[in-house]
Every structure is written in structure tokens, then in C-alpha cells.
Amino acid sequence: MRSLIVPWLLLFATAASAQSNYGTITGSVSDTARTPVAGASIQAKNVETGAVYKAASVQSGSYTLSQLPPGKYELTATSFGFKRYEHKDIVVVQAGQTQRADIPIGDFVSLETLGEDRANFGRLFFSRPKPPEGPAPRTPDGQPDFSGVWNGPLPGGGGEAGPELLPWAQALEKERTDHNLKDNPEARCLPFNVAPFNVFLNRVVQSRDFLVTIVEYDIPGYRQIYLDGRGHPKDFGPSWTGHSVGTWEGDTLVIDTVGFNDKTWLGEAVPHTDKLRVTTRLRRPDLGHLEIETTFDDPGAFKMPWKTRGVATLAPATEEVLEFxxxxxxxxxxxLIGK
Incomplete structure (x- = not known):
């Protein structure tokens, strides 16, 4: 018995020692009314090495940046609808210790209309009905049936906080945020979402040969995904929402979308090129949940692919996708006022 315990203790001691070589920054993100902000992208940049570490705030507003080498870090945070946050003081990380850095971020606009304050909006947005229970339905040909109206994934659902950008893209992202998102396509009623789902209501209509999503608060408000075995056309011109085809991998539908122009913004202000490829994986584990994993790959703007994860919930039968x-x-x- 002793011969088994000693190696285990050595392994535990080695792991504990490795953990103690790093530090942690933790805190919470909140708006001017001290309401937690979920889905904010937090970035810590090591002043000496230039290495960048990222995290995203969860529903409670909390975030954690772990496994940080000791050193001095610049802290920034971005979230759609808020001003870019830059920590005025350097955060010093020491081995084996946790530093707290709470992040207050300000609005781009003042929401003074009665009933439109951010706290009230947050309560309405995050208070969603409990999804129904039961097995996932299937189509007559045996495939999972994604049909229904879905509440989109909430911010902070998982995945990487944001893509690691090439220098030109990083500079353009900063320029956009420094100018208060003045040139955001969304403000000009242009398409602003390259994925087939958003955080609001999404209706899925599915047949054997195609799947259509009808999306609330979206332009143009729909996506067509072909399931009939066709590939992408060779002469497909760049477009706002691209061309989508889907294939089945067991019970997972893999949607491949290419053919984008470079005019949409990802997240808050992230640029991309016409080399962007979006891969969305859909899985319905039960009646009330739809797992969505999306990978954004753009060698023209990203150092590596960027992956996000979220879970949509089946909305009550009375819910409808309204016009936008x-x-x-x-x-x-x-x-709109820039700088």
C-alpha cells in the first residue's frame, strides 16, 4: 500500500507545485447601475512578453483569468453596447496568488426612458421559462428534428472570449471602439450577424432537403441551409450572410458557411475578411435544449480559429418571431458621434 501512496503523493506535489507557479486575476463586470454584465470579453496582456490571455464573463458578471505567468498585466474589456474598458493601473500577478480586479463599464448611450433601464432589460432578457422535458423528436427519416421556436443562447455561454487577431485586425478593432462604434453596420440597418442564430427568438423550419432559420432582430432575418448533398457553388459572389450547406455526423448537423464579404462586424467590433468560414454544429440532446457550437475561421484576420458555445432553449408554443x-x-x- 505504501508503495502506491508515495508515487501518488509525489504526483500531487508536482501538480500543486506547477499550479503555484502561476497566478490568477478574478473579478466581476458591471454597468453604471451595478448590474452584472454577461458575455463581456476580458483580455489581460503581459506587459513584458506581450502574451494575451482571454476570458468571458458569465451570467453573474464574474470572470476568471487563470494560469497567468507572474508579471504585470494591462486589463481591457469589451461588450456590445458598452464603452471599451481599459484598466488605468497595471495589475501585478504573483505566483500562487489571486488578484481581484472588478470592471465597471459605461454605456454608449443613456437609457433614461421609463422601463428601458439596463437593469430592467436584463431581468426581462435573462428570465426565461423553464424548457420542457422529454426526448428529442425525430423526423420520419430518423434524423433529429430541430423544428420549433428557440430562445437563443445567452451571453457568456462558453467558448473563447474573442479571436486572437492579426496586428492589422487588432488595430482596426481598437479604432472602431475608440470611435464609439460610429460606423457599425447595425446602426445603418445593414446585416450584422454571420451566424444562423442570435440571442433572441429563432424559428427553425426543417425538411429532408433544407433547414431554414427565421431570426428575430436580424437582417435579412433568415438563413437557408441546404441538406440535399449539394456543395458550395464555384461562382458564388461574396455576400453578407454567405452560402450554407449541412451534413449529418451521427445526430449532429454540421453547417458549413462560406462566401462572405468583409463588411460585417463580429461581436462588438471585430473585423474579418472574405476568407471567413463559419462552421456551426447543432445537436438536440433532449426536447428542450439545442446545443450550438460555432467556429469562426479566417486566416486573413485571425491567428487561429475562434470557437463559441451556447445552448438554446425551446420557447413556449405561444411565442412567435416578430418582424424587425x-x-x-x-x-x-x-x-452617432465618433472621435
Missing amino acids: TCNENNQDVEH
Whole structure:
């Protein structure tokens, strides 16, 4: 028995020693009303080495950057609808210790209308009905059936906080945020989402040969995914939402989308090129949940692929995807102020 215990203790001691060689930064992200902000991208840059470490805030607003080599770090945070946060003081990380750095981020605009304050919006947005229980349905030909109206994945669901950008893309992202997102395509009623789902309501219509998503608060508001075995056309011109085909890997539907132009912004202000490829993997483990894993691969702008994960929940049968008419009475553009 002793001969078994001693190696185990040595292994444990080695692992503990390795852990103690690193430090941690933890804290919470909140807005000006001290309401937690989920889905914020937090980045810590080592001043000496230039190495970048990333995390995302979860629903409670908390975040953790672990396995950080000792040193001095610059801390930044971005989240759609908020001003870019840059920590004015350097955070010093020491081996085996945890440093706390809470992040207050400010709004781009003041939401003063009664009932439209951020805290009230947050309560409405995150308070979703409990999804139904039961087995996942299947189509007549035996494939998982994704049909239904889905509440999109909430921010902070998992995956990497943001892509690791090439220098030109990193500079352009900073320029966009420094200019208060003044040139954001969304404010001009142009398409702004390259994925087949968003965080609001998404209706899925599925047949043997194609799958269509009808998306609330989205332009143009739909995606077509061909399931009939066709490939991407050779002469497909660059477009806002690309060309999508789907194939089955067991019970997982893999959606491959290419043919994008370079005009949309990813996340808050991340640029991409026409080399962007979006791969979405859908899996319905039970009646009430739809697992969504999306990989954004763009060798023209990213150092490596960027992956996000989330879980959509089946909405009550009374929910409907409402129309989104952006151009009507759009007064954003004339009030956008950059630097």
C-alpha cells in the first residue's frame, strides 16, 4: 500500500507545485447601475512578453483569468453596447496568488426612458421559462428534428472570449471602439450577424432537403441551409450572410458557411475578411435544449480559429418571431458621434 501512496503523493506535489507557479486575476463586470454584465470579453496582456490571455464573463458578471505567468498585466474589456474598458493601473500577478480586479463599464448611450433601464432589460432578457422535458423528436427519416421556436443562447455561454487577431485586425478593432462604434453596420440597418442564430427568438423550419432559420432582430432575418448533398457553388459572389450547406455526423448537423464579404462586424467590433468560414454544429440532446457550437475561421484576420458555445432553449408554443423593421424611423445615424 505504501508503495502506491508515495508515487501518488509525489504526483500531487508536482501538480500543486506547477499550479503555484502561476497566478490568477478574478473579478466581476458591471454597468453604471451595478448590474452584472454577461458575455463581456476580458483580455489581460503581459506587459513584458506581450502574451494575451482571454476570458468571458458569465451570467453573474464574474470572470476568471487563470494560469497567468507572474508579471504585470494591462486589463481591457469589451461588450456590445458598452464603452471599451481599459484598466488605468497595471495589475501585478504573483505566483500562487489571486488578484481581484472588478470592471465597471459605461454605456454608449443613456437609457433614461421609463422601463428601458439596463437593469430592467436584463431581468426581462435573462428570465426565461423553464424548457420542457422529454426526448428529442425525430423526423420520419430518423434524423433529429430541430423544428420549433428557440430562445437563443445567452451571453457568456462558453467558448473563447474573442479571436486572437492579426496586428492589422487588432488595430482596426481598437479604432472602431475608440470611435464609439460610429460606423457599425447595425446602426445603418445593414446585416450584422454571420451566424444562423442570435440571442433572441429563432424559428427553425426543417425538411429532408433544407433547414431554414427565421431570426428575430436580424437582417435579412433568415438563413437557408441546404441538406440535399449539394456543395458550395464555384461562382458564388461574396455576400453578407454567405452560402450554407449541412451534413449529418451521427445526430449532429454540421453547417458549413462560406462566401462572405468583409463588411460585417463580429461581436462588438471585430473585423474579418472574405476568407471567413463559419462552421456551426447543432445537436438536440433532449426536447428542450439545442446545443450550438460555432467556429469562426479566417486566416486573413485571425491567428487561429475562434470557437463559441451556447445552448438554446425551446420557447413556449405561444411565442412567435416578430418582424424587425430597422429602416422605419431610424434616427441612429445622425446622432452617432465618433472621435
